Amino acid sequence: MQNWQDEILKAWEAKKGKFKVSDDLRDRLATQFRGEVLYGEPMNAHTSMRVGGPADIFLKPVDLEDLKTIIRLAEEEQIPVTHLGSGSNTLVKDGGIRGMVVVPPATLSQCRLVDQGDDWGDLEVESAVKITRAVHSAREHSLSGLEPLVGIPGTIGGALFMNAGAHGVEMKDLVRSLTVLEKGGEVISLGREKLEFEYRKLKIPRTSFILSGIFRLKKGNREEISARMERYQKWRIEKQPLHFPNVGSVFKNPLPAKKGEKIPSAGQLIDEAGLKNVRIGGARISEKHANFIINENKAIARDVLVLINLARDKVKEMTGILLEPEVRIIGED
Ligand SMILES: Cc1cc2nc3c(=O)[nH]c(=O)nc-3n(C[C@H](O)[C@H](O)[C@H](O)COP(=O)(O)OP(=O)(O)OC[C@H]3O[C@@H](n4cnc5c(N)ncnc54)[C@H](O)[C@@H]3O)c2cc1C
Incomplete structure (x- = not known):
């Protein structure tokens, strides 16, 4: 736009x-x-x-x-x-x-229950709140739905903009409305029907600053919610190279052309291209998860970008699939 x-x-x-x-x-x-x-x-x-x-x-x-x-x-x-x-x-x-x-002001750090019915609750979360804190806050209100997102680093503002998700749940599945700051300093509310989400993307003008989101969550059993959170957290620790600085999944997973069609994930494709462990400067394609690049020794952005281009080109050459970055690449060379 x-x-x-x-x-x-x-x-x-x-x-x-x-x-x-x-x-x-x-x-x-x-x-x-x-x-x-x-x-x-x-x-x-x-x-x-x-x-x-x-x-x-x-x-x-x-x-x-x-x-x-x-x-x-x-x-x-x-x-x-x-x-x-x-x-x-x-x-x-x-x-x-x-x-x-x-960055969002620290004052935008509230999580509060703003409405509820017999089996649901609406949790309003402001943009500076960390994603994991929002999941914990939902659990405190015995509200379920956000658990798969526990352990994703980042703020709720970033999660909404990115339509962040895990284990088949994305922001778009839970959001009822957003409050954003527009041109001229105007604050507006956007209902779910006005929000256009795509895979890892919310289509709003780049100038709109997300102030908060309201999530419609299901009432549930607090112990069961805790158990699910623990399971998802454990999964992250097992699967992701969290001991080194990284930016999460570098590429989006390719989407199937037809519903139900099985295609390999970006990580599998990079692994099959033989690129696990390849190092440029201080950056390396992770041994643990091929869709992660780790900064293991004072890497510069160029090191990471060379690895990104290498993975994209090699996978394209071997499979014909063009991987698209999930990470937002910004700034000047
Ligand atoms: C170890 C690791 C694991 C991860 N796992 C996952 C995962 O499972 N699923 C997943 O989806 N992501 C994952 N990520 C990626 C990342 O954590 C999420 O995309 C997260 O939501 C980004 O939040 P952030 O605040 O850091 O965003 P930033 O990186 O700061 O920003 C991301 C984008 O959002 C925009 N933005 C940020 N805040 C606002 C705002 N208030 N208003 C408007 N625009 C804004 C920025 O301009 C930028 O374009 C992972 C990352 C890491 C490092």
Whole structure:
């Protein structure tokens, strides 16, 4: 979808690397924004892969009003804004990010039961809440549905944007509505019927900042919910290389052309291409799970990108299947 930020981004791309934060912009941030402003902030400190060059301006708003100030300021000054949660699905290139990067304010960290019926409850979760905390909060209310997502790193904002999922359950199956911050600082609510989800993607303008989501969950037995959470958590520890920085599944699993058709997962395809354990610089295709790339020794984004391209090209050559990245790759080379 074309919007004001796409235009701005195009103009900025044309002057690649030439952007300087003006004194005027620094003044405006100093006087109008109450949160923390970090200039030239290395993105390896804010992404689970621990790679990525500097963001020109990294902003931590204190509350919703502060976040609105940023959205308005970016519009007025024609500066691209990148939204970020925990950076657990984001790979930032070594040249870093031009413009502003903004994370949700810590005040957006509530989970509350907002409605309930005989056998269901609606849990509202704000965007800064970690996914696993939301699952625990649902369990505290004896609400079931979110358990398969326990252990997925990241925020609820990122999970909604990514339509995160596991074990056959995705955000789209549980969400009833979203609240988002739009252009001009307007807060709007979007009902389920207005939300278009795809595999690992919610189709909303890149400029919409997700503030919260309401999940419709089933009432259940707390002990049974706990047991399921434990099972899913154990599965992650067994299957995923969690001892090294990584970004989760690098590629989406290919979708079958026909319902019921069985096709190999991205991990299987990469494994069959003989790429497990292949290393470039400080990055390696995991021995434990071939759809994971681990940062085992001070990798840079380029190392990871070379492995991504290698896996994509080799699998295409051997099977004809073109793997599509699940990880969001952003920034300049
Ligand atoms: C070990 C590991 C295991 C994982 N397992 C799974 C899994 O089983 N299933 C799965 O789906 N994913 C998995 N992931 C990927 C990742 O954890 C999820 O996609 C998660 O939801 C990302 O949340 P985040 O806050 O880190 O998002 P980020 O990486 O910060 O952002 C992801 C995208 O969302 C956008 N975004 C973030 N917050 C907002 C907001 N408030 N408003 C608007 N846009 C926003 C960003 O611009 C970006 O495009 C895994 C990752 C790791 C490292």
